[in-house]
Amino acid sequence: MLDYNVPLTMLDGSTRNLSDFQGKLMMIVNVASRCGLAPQYEQLEELHKKYSPKGFTVLGVPSGSFMQELKDSEAIGEYCSTTWGVTFPMLEKTDVNGRKRHPLYKQLVTTKDNKGMAGPVLWNFEKYLVTPKGEIHRFRPTVRPDDESIVELIEANLPQ
Numbered sequence: 001m002l003d004y005n006v007p008l009t010m011l012d013g014s015t016r017n018l019s020d021f022q023g024k025l026m027m028i029v030n031v032a033s034r035c036g037l038a039p040q041y042e043q044l045e046e047l048h049k050k051y052s053p054k055g056f057t058v059l060g061v062p063s064g065s066f067m068q069e070l071k072d073s074e075a076i077g078e079y080c081s082t083t084w085g086v087t088f089p090m091l092e093k094t095d096v097n098g099r100k101r102h103p104l105y106k107q108l109v110t111t112k113d114n115k116g117m118a119g120p121v122l123w124n125f126e127k128y129l130v131t132p133k134g135e136i137h138r139f140r141p142t143v144r145p146d147d148e149s150i151v152e153l154i155e156a157n158l159p160q
Contacts, residue, residue, distance in 0.1 A: 001135065006019075008091055027150075027154075029128075029145070032062065035124040046146065047151075048088040062076045122140060
C-alpha cells in the first residue's frame, strides 16, 4: 500500500503532496525526453485524456537517473508540450534510483513486477499503476502504456 504523505515539487516549481491524488487511479511513470521510448508519451497522453474524467491521472516524473533527460524544467516542459502535447501533471526532474532517490520511488521500487522482481527502476518509462485503494502494480519500460493488461487494469479500477 502506498503512503500518500509525500511532498512533490511539480515541473512548474509549485508544491503539492501525493495526497492530492489520493482516491484517484494514477499511473506514475519516470520519463526522459532523449530516450528511445519517448514515443510512449503519446500513449500516456491518450490514456490521460480518455480516462481523466473518470478519476485517472498520469503523473510524469522526469528522471536524470539514466542521463537521458533535458537539463532543466523549462526545457523539459517545452519539449513535452510541443512534441507530444502532454497535459498530464509532471514533477520536477528527480532521481528514481540511488542515494538521492525521491521518497515516492523509495516506496515504488519495493513493488514486484509480473515476474516477481522488485528493486531499482530498470530504465526510463517504468510504470506504476496505483489504484484508488493504494495498491501498486508495476510494469517494466518496454510494456507500452496502452498494453491490454494495463488498459484492463485501468478500466477495472476507475473510481467513477
